[in-house]
Amino acid sequence: MNKYALISVADKTGIETLAMELERMGFTILSTSHTADYLKQFCQKVVLVSDLTGFPEILEGRVKTLHPVIYAGILADRNNPAHAKTLSELKIEHIDVIAVNLYPFASVCWKENATEQEIIENIDIGGPALIRAGAKNYKSVTVLVDPVDYANALELLKQNSILPEKFSSYLAQKAFAKTRDYDAEIAAYFASQGIEESITNELPAQLEFAISLKRKLRYGENPHQNGGFYAKVTSGWELIHGKELSFNNIMDIDSAFRAIRLFGKPTAIIIKHCNPCGIGSDETLAEAYRKAYETDTEAPFGGIVIVNRPLDLETATLINNIFTEIIIAPAFEPGVLEFLKKKKNRRLIRYEFSLLEKPLNPIEIKTLTSGYLAQDWDLVNESTENWKIVTNKQPAPEELEALIYAWKAVSVLKSNAIAIAKKDSVLGLGCGQTSRIDAVQLALWKAKKFGHDLTDSVCASDGFFPFRDCIDTLAKNGISAIIQPGGSKNDAECISACNELNIAMVFTGFRHFKH
Structure with a gap:
């Protein structure tokens, strides 16, 4: 037999x-x-x-x-x-x-x-x-x-x-x-075809996210924790140079992708601990990086830089002036990889920009000690046509451009968050605060610390202002226009304060908290 x-x-x-x-x-x-x-x-x-x-x-x-x-x-x-x-x-x-x-x-x-x-x-x-x-x-x-x-x-x-x-x-x-x-x-x-969502317009009745271990990591957020990276075969990006990525590196990389997808002009963003610490845009990538770096000239050390255009040698040289742990670009122009690879411990990542338009995972999931939370992605894609100017003063065209820029920036910060900006650069960021006024004061303090002129700059807030104290503080520092979701029981008080202080204010009707 x-x-x-x-x-x-x-x-x-x-x-x-x-x-x-x-x-x-x-x-x-x-x-x-x-x-x-x-x-x-x-x-x-x-x-x-x-x-x-x-x-x-x-x-x-x-x-x-x-x-x-x-x-x-x-x-x-x-x-x-x-x-x-x-x-x-x-x-x-x-x-x-x-x-x-x-x-x-x-x-x-x-x-x-x-x-x-x-x-x-x-x-x-x-x-x-x-x-x-x-x-x-x-x-x-x-x-x-x-x-x-x-x-x-x-x-x-x-x-x-x-x-x-x-x-x-x-x-x-x-x-x-x-x-x-x-x-x-x-x-x-x-599920990625949107079949269930189009039929039921609801979250799935069951969560199915059994995904294979792509790589075992040296450790998790801290050395005493085990860590692993689980992903589909194609995650839209690849490490093309440098040592193994850590748990925290991958978290920062994901935060960089969430931010860069919002900007159309040549843009550079510097990330530290999942928060941007510098954002700049310009006609050239080099000038965009200069603006991002000047937001806060201390924080970029040991950070991550992401750009949305092929990385050229001029910009790469600027980035190379300080220790930058990871550089992320959709492509690298001739000679740039050879130049950057001279630092062996630096990681270089190439990504597919088109894959950032919509996350590969159909819903966003957060792990709890007793279960999971799931939600639709916040794609920050609401139409500006539905925004409402609620003050007597109308924002000038350049102010409106700056408000749109600041609104994108604040949407990727941890709450409570404030972004002080002009039309193509961020001047001060306040994030992760337990009160709105603390976030305002932190953003202003950062901007002043690094020598930014706040005259005619604008402010974006990821949540509504609960009191007029934030308006008063911003006015004393030269802020000319504010953008916020609206929806507070004290909205009328805040609008009145803006009218009194000759500040334009826009309500978006959308909140972009990131807990």
């Missing part, structure tokens, strides 16, 4: 060694067309599944292993006489080893320009069924879904034809996790 090892893989890493070793141990290698063609280079004999079942692969490969001969050979309980009798009567032989991994759905799904048909054809049907069958009968069947387990499994099978239960349980756990994660990736793809 033959004993079979079924090998059918998309990722062929290490399978030639696995197949040859199994053959030396007396297994007949059973396989499907493409994998069989590959293994025939290494094995004495490879039996096609279609030859064993007597049924051909059909529907252009959509149906290959879905046959009772295959599943009975896997699922039969080796200790059940009735099962043994059935297999004997039907001349079905045991399949004791399964090495299966799945069509690369996620990598195809998030590939640029992938067609819907290409994505759908990479939904594996037979593979998950084989894995689940082998894992269900784990006490008798060795089920391998990860090349990292091949060597240990071979060593143990050489000692005994049946794996120790502890190891077979481990393989079963990995098998079911594999199919779970795979189905979650497929569900996430359909």
Whole structure:
């Protein structure tokens, strides 16, 4: 009686060694067309599944292993006489080893320009069924879904034809996790099409976010915490130079992406601890960076710089004047990478700007000690047409331009937040404060500390002003216009204060808190 090892893989890493070793141990290698063609280079004999079942692969490969001969050979309980009798009567032989991994759905799904048909054809049907069958009968069947387990499994099978239960349980756990994660990736793809949202206009009834570990990190936010980065195959950015990214680096990088997507002109943003500490825009990237750096000339040391244009040598030279831990750009002009790579510990990241328009993840999730919070993304994309000028004074065109700029800046700061700005640069930022007046005073103090002239500058507040004390303080420092959501019971008092002090004020009707 033959004993079979079924090998059918998309990722062929290490399978030639696995197949040859199994053959030396007396297994007949059973396989499907493409994998069989590959293994025939290494094995004495490879039996096609279609030859064993007597049924051909059909529907252009959509149906290959879905046959009772295959599943009975896997699922039969080796200790059940009735099962043994059935297999004997039907001349079905045991399949004791399964090495299966799945069509690369996620990598195809998030590939640029992938067609819907290409994505759908990479939904594996037979593979998950084989894995689940082998894992269900784990006490008798060795089920391998990860090349990292091949060597240990071979060593143990050489000692005994049946794996120790502890190891077979481990393989079963990995098998079911594999199919779970795979189905979650497929569900996430359909969710990304907005199907449920368009039908129900609600958040999903269940959260499904089983995503594979992309890389183990040295530690989490602090050295005593474990950390890992979980992501889809394509996350829209890649590290092209420098040492491994830390947990905090990745948090800062994500904050940089959330900020840079809001600005159209050539813009540079400097990030520290997930908050911008400098934002500048201009006709050239070099001038944009100068403005961002001048916002606060102390904070950029050891920070992250992101730009929204290909990084040129002039700008790179300016950035290089201080220690900058990470530089992020959509591209690097000739000679820039070579120049920046001279500092080995610096990280350089390339990103795809078009992927920032809408997050790859359909909803934003925050982890709690007792559950999860989920919400739609705050894309900061409300129309300015619905903004209301609520004061006697109308903002001049340049003031309105500055208000729009400040509104974008304040939306990416931690609350309570205030941004003091002109039309193409931020002058002072106050964020993460427990009162609105503290945020105002911090932003003004920062601006004065670094020598900015606040005459005719504007102020943006991510939440409404609860009292007029903020208005009075801003007026004393030369602020000429204010933008805020509105909605306080003291709005009338704040409007009156602005009229009294000749300040223009705009209500957006939108709040952009970031807790």
